[in-house]
Amino acid sequence: MNRRQFLKIASLLILLPAVDGLAQEPGSTTADPNSENRKRWSNLTAEQKEELKHRYEKLKNMSPEEREKVKKAFARFKKLSPEERQKLRQAAGRWKKLNPEEKEKFRKRFKKFKSMDREQRQEVREKLKKFKGLSPEERQKLREKLKARRKASS
Numbered sequence: 001m002n003r004r005q006f007l008k009i010a011s012l013l014i015l016l017p018a019v020d021g022l023a024q025e026p027g028s029t030t031a032d033p034n035s036e037n038r039k040r041w042s043n044l045t046a047e048q049k050e051e052l053k054h055r056y057e058k059l060k061n062m063s064p065e066e067r068e069k070v071k072k073a074f075a076r077f078k079k080l081s082p083e084e085r086q087k088l089r090q091a092a093g094r095w096k097k098l099n100p101e102e103k104e105k106f107r108k109r110f111k112k113f114k115s116m117d118r119e120q121r122q123e124v125r126e127k128l129k130k131f132k133g134l135s136p137e138e139r140q141k142l143r144e145k146l147k148a149r150r151k152a153s154s
Helices: 003-021 033-042 047-061 063-077 080-095 101-115 118-133 138-151
Strands: none
Touching: none
16 A cells, blocks of 8 residues: 555545545434544535545445554554654645656565565665755765766666
């Protein structure tokens, strides 16, 4: 499951009680446990409501295994600090802006990274940390050097 799917499903699960609350009979005399959710629902735009309805249908049509994956992902999301959640949202925003070729390139790199053993992954993380510590000019020089090296080897 990619981050975009995760964020969509997480947002669905966050607002799922609001959608479920709509099924309650109007004018019911029992205390409405979803009154807060109804207020949130009424504050959504028509577009947001349609998106949530679409996601709700998608969730309903998932297999039990897929739903279980979503629940686990949501549980991980709930454990994140507000700062970590914000970082995740920002990453999802950056992902959304990528074109299909860039996304595929990223998927291949991620798959390669995941196939590495723990020491190799740690080495990559350390190199990335060093790279981030470079000035923009130094980063650009390094990129050009790597590009030339790749071009020469192909």
